[in-house]
Amino acid sequence: MPTSCDQAVTEYFAAIRAMDVDRWVNTFDANAVSHDPVGTPPLNGHEALRQFLTQVTSGFETVSLTEDNIFINGNSAAVKWTGRGKGRNGKPVTFEGIDVIECNDAGKIVSVHAYWDPGPVMATIQS
Secondary structure (H helix, E strand, O other): OOOHHHHHHHHHHHHHHOOOHHHHHOOEEEEEEEEOOOOOOOEEHHHHHHHHHHHHHHOEEEEEEEEEEEEEEOOEEEEEEEEEEEEOOOOEEEEEEEEEEEEOOOOOEEEEEEEOOHHHHHHHHHO
16 A cells, blocks of 8 residues: 555656646645755745746756656655656756655655756756
8 A cells, every 4th residue: 555655756756747836846745845956955845846846847848757766664765766858959868866755644745855966957958
């Protein structure tokens, strides 16, 4: 039987594939914190998350993240994913990363630590 965190993770990636910002934001607790990518200033709360994904998706004609491996332990998940997309400039891009996700008992994401390098991705779709 899927856990509430498993369901939140599934919805998180489905919303990205749909490029549905509001649906994606809804997977998060109102006070969630996202480090995407790790090492950049954290995104705190729904409005910051909304602005982030809106900005990221604005450079893409299509983008999707596919969960290659999901490891769930209680309210924690580690997900190895592959991203594929096509920039608004017509250039294709493929990239990979790992997200470490913590959920609360209500099945909402409270923290994300995303390990990936957006530099080459953004350089490709913005050139």
